[in-house]
Amino acid sequence: MKNIGIVTSGGDAPGMNAAIRAVVRVAHSKDLKVTGFKKGWHGLIRNDCMVLTPRSVSGIIQHGGTILHTSRCPEFNTEEGVEKGCESLASNNIDGLVVIGGDGSFRAALELGNKSGVPMIGIPATIDNDVFGTDETIGFDTAVNTAVQQIDKIRDTAVSHDRIFVVEVMGRKRGFLASTVGITVGAEIILVPEVEFIAENVFEIIRENAEKGKKSGIIVAAEGIGDTHQLTKDIRENTGLETRLSILGYAQRGGNPTARSRLLASLFGNRSVELLFEGQGNKAVVFQNGSVKSIDIKDSCEGEKRLDLSLIRLAEILAK
Amino acid sequence: MKNIGIVTSGGDAPGMNAAIRAVVRVAHSKDLKVTGFKKGWHGLIRNDCMVLTPRSVSGIIQHGGTILHTSRCPEFNTEEGVEKGCESLASNNIDGLVVIGGDGSFRAALELGNKSGVPMIGIPATIDNDVFGTDETIGFDTAVNTAVQQIDKIRDTAVSHDRIFVVEVMGRKRGFLASTVGITVGAEIILVPEVEFIAENVFEIIRENAEKGKKSGIIVAAEGIGDTHQLTKDIRENTGLETRLSILGYAQRGGNPTARSRLLASLFGNRSVELLFEGQGNKAVVFQNGSVKSIDIKDSCEGEKRLDLSLIRLAEILAK
Amino acid sequence: MKNIGIVTSGGDAPGMNAAIRAVVRVAHSKDLKVTGFKKGWHGLIRNDCMVLTPRSVSGIIQHGGTILHTSRCPEFNTEEGVEKGCESLASNNIDGLVVIGGDGSFRAALELGNKSGVPMIGIPATIDNDVFGTDETIGFDTAVNTAVQQIDKIRDTAVSHDRIFVVEVMGRKRGFLASTVGITVGAEIILVPEVEFIAENVFEIIRENAEKGKKSGIIVAAEGIGDTHQLTKDIRENTGLETRLSILGYAQRGGNPTARSRLLASLFGNRSVELLFEGQGNKAVVFQNGSVKSIDIKDSCEGEKRLDLSLIRLAEILAK
Amino acid sequence: MKNIGIVTSGGDAPGMNAAIRAVVRVAHSKDLKVTGFKKGWHGLIRNDCMVLTPRSVSGIIQHGGTILHTSRCPEFNTEEGVEKGCESLASNNIDGLVVIGGDGSFRAALELGNKSGVPMIGIPATIDNDVFGTDETIGFDTAVNTAVQQIDKIRDTAVSHDRIFVVEVMGRKRGFLASTVGITVGAEIILVPEVEFIAENVFEIIRENAEKGKKSGIIVAAEGIGDTHQLTKDIRENTGLETRLSILGYAQRGGNPTARSRLLASLFGNRSVELLFEGQGNKAVVFQNGSVKSIDIKDSCEGEKRLDLSLIRLAEILAK
Structure with missing residues (x-):
């Protein structure tokens, strides 16, 4: 093991830089060279790469x-793309590759590892926290806090204004x-793609709250639950209360990482290099219990x- | 002058509370009673009011x-509404009313002042900073900083991602x-309702930047410039660059006021009571030069x- | 089980309010009355108490x-103090008490529980995270992030300025x-009370970094490591580099809780009421693995x- | 006018980078080269310089x-130091120098301008806001907000805790x-170097507040008012109230600049280049009314x- 490669892939997440830093410096402490793609x-x-x-x-x-930098790269889903990746690993004498990204990046890494024979280590980094096997991904804690601060x-x-948002x-x-985000902002209602929601129940909760004198409220809805513009309109019409929509958007992806995202990134970066150094590959570092x-x-x-x-x-x- | 009334009206703006506090405490130092509507x-x-x-x-x-609390109140645009307002001022023995809000609130205050004969003082408070006669309104500096932090x-x-936003x-x-916001985030392009924009010029600037190697960019657009969804789509199609839309939304209205919004609110609140105490009315306190x-x-x-x-x-x- | 008491004790920690809210609302869902001391x-x-x-x-x-509100209360370390506490619990018909605080508060709760026979549940809340048996306390994550933002x-x-801080x-x-905090700000050196530090080693690391061209640096030191004024002076004299001291102070205790502190508080608050409802007492709710x-x-x-x-x-x- | 020099001097202030950016880009738009010392x-x-x-x-x-980067440079207070500065300006063909800093930097610029004959433009940048002739300096608004957020x-x-801080x-x-800072955090007492304070009056205000039931309080004190450790002790002893000291320290100097600091920096940077371009020198750009x-x-x-x-x-x- 002499040369480690590193790549960030898919959507960016706060803490990716902290992970890159950890990989590079831990590798350096073990006299390994690091190449960043x-x-x-x-x-x-x-x-297209640089020595780190x-x-x-x-x-x-x-x-x-x-x-x-990062990107979504459909070309890498083709056989030809993976082939070129293998060549690139070979021409740079990469003995092990650290892939920082989400589940899509992990699948690509698995394919590349199988084709190239180069050991792969995946580091889960996505604000969505939807990578199986890890309780938390790099960037999740930051995105949660960004959203919470906005909703506050x-x-x-x-x-x-005694309004529903x-x-x-x-x-x-x-x-x-x-x-x-929903539980930590004290949302009155939380809507997620995993649970089909019944609009009438939403109206009912809002009406009950209004009767108790609680005329303002926050409904936190994942984008995947359907048309939030329509939902907002429906709430307005069915409850008679002023209702507004706010889409938090891309700011959730950026910003300085929280301490927790930096810590997780540092621990994951360290472990990924240790694994490669120990001769292991095709592993994902994860946070469990x-x-x-x-x-x-x-x-x-x-x-x-789940x-x-x-x-x-x-x-x-x-x-309540 | 014994009893001052105070009301916040129209959209809320960070610093309104600081203004209420200043009015109440300065009034108290002059032995005036304050009633909040x-x-x-x-x-x-x-x-519906309370002693403050x-x-x-x-x-x-x-x-x-x-x-x-605040609201938009169409009823107050009717003669009957204003009449009830006059009665309410009279029944509470209000000798002067401080109205905290934007230009719509000022117009209503003018009408109410004329009808009731009660001296009115307007305090400009709106994140839009669109009140004539004052260089700055309460809440503007906070909204600017909230937007800037999001865009950072x-x-x-x-x-x-080398993307246009x-x-x-x-x-x-x-x-x-x-x-x-545009100048302070270093936006590549700023679009405002006051200046009709030519889409082709927008594409051209983006293309020029891309040729110089600057493939990411921020376009700050006021909501009044037209359909930003369409603009985003048009940029994507005409420049070939990944382009995304983010609508900052209602978080711009809230949050802890900046020092400047608090200071302006304190100064305005103080001056408004002084004016009433001096026997003046139908004035707006403003910040000029x-x-x-x-x-x-x-x-x-x-x-x-302008x-x-x-x-x-x-x-x-x-x-550039 | 009809009446639950609740008290916050010792140093305040961000998230205590979220815990109070959770206790009150979960208790309400089980038709329990809550009295706050x-x-x-x-x-x-x-x-001195109120119904919540x-x-x-x-x-x-x-x-x-x-x-x-909270306080440090030496009187409660006396037999007489605890006796009065027992009387107060009895006169308010408290069937179970939730104590939110650190290890000092837990010891007092244990004593009070033994004397009064009233079931006690401790919720660990302190920015120091030094409560045995829990991986994390309410407020710790917030304090860490506050410190990190300051050090950034x-x-x-x-x-x-090419300075050492x-x-x-x-x-x-x-x-x-x-x-x-040290690892997440990328501190060059971390000093903690658990490890005796050798000043010469500190100087040596700083000198080595300076030789490599890294003339600025952050040393994160817990207040318990000794006289940081002296350490700062010693570093200046022994390395010849500009060195300054910054004591972060009480701001670390306050501020809006992070999402994580709110979540932990909500989970702990919920579990504490569940335990009392199940007839358990003299327990601490903790976060493990x-x-x-x-x-x-x-x-x-x-x-x-440890x-x-x-x-x-x-x-x-x-x-490095 | 072909080559502009730029230097940041004295204590750093948030927004200095925004000013450098403005100088460089405005100069570029006028086909001027910029050298940064x-x-x-x-x-x-x-x-020691670089092309920007x-x-x-x-x-x-x-x-x-x-x-x-910046520094305090006693050598530049000597005749020899200034002489070397003149040589450096000459050898780099600098036709005009923009100096970003506080009043000490301005005095040095004046001396250097007189000796070298090169036109100097000063841009006031210091968190202390103590530069004569300008209502505001770059960095002041940021430092105020940083302090306000900490004190909140x-x-x-x-x-x-019902404590005095x-x-x-x-x-x-x-x-x-x-x-x-004092007025915007709602401080009970503000102590500044310009006004000698009478300790007994401070105690009196605190005692009066306590009698009215206001047992907590914030005293904002500039570091120049004397020994704040002693003051804290004296308050504790003379009022019997728990009193603590918090020194905000160096975090006030750093951090992302607020919108206002960025805007001021952009306007100042722009004007400084315009002045040099117009053939003016030995001027300071300022913000007045x-x-x-x-x-x-x-x-x-x-x-x-004043x-x-x-x-x-x-x-x-x-x-009150």
């Missing part, structure tokens, strides 16, 4: 985004972000992470 | 929203927020505040 | 501090805060929580 | 500190920061900026 799999396909030294990752732990502000207006947070398929562990990347790709619905039930009780 | 003109019409003591405004200077986060993703900020009719002054509320209602386009021109130079 | 044990001794309804804990989840700012000045964070006896559990409050009082020194060793590698 | 006057003396292109100032508008957090603990903010000689103007740098050096004490008097009324 740029713009996700694009850079691997095009052999301990100094080149200085002053990045606190910044969102990724200094290696929206609550000021909701209360001052539907707040759409990210999450096309999964409600991890919505449920954690409070500890960093590793599992087969294949298992992570094949499993489906949303803990007890949070949503507790949130309902807490909002 | 709730939910804007609604409270005046329905005689120095203790009842404790611990509110740092909070967004308004403890008096979005920039992380824009750079990491259209960011829609508040401002249906006026571009004060958009232009100040770095000082607090007062003008006829009528003049504020009749004028139209956007300084030189900021936008400078922003263009600074983004 | 004010100013910690003082309120119990003096029978679901509405009275509205709008507090996002605020630091504690609406019940200090880093700007450190880099711009000693930053003292809270922690008289324990280094939990210092070690987590990613789950909420309960242990004997006696065990929590008798154990000593600092994981591997974080500090990793931080050293990451700072 | 590093580490303040040190870099000029040692001819529009791309080299990309992505810095939102960062605190200064990419050119401290207030949580003050209220929860003495909070020391920066300002060795002047109370601009203390007075603006809401507009950017220029004055003789000599006048700025010779005047003494603190507006009416803010402190108003703060007293507002804290």
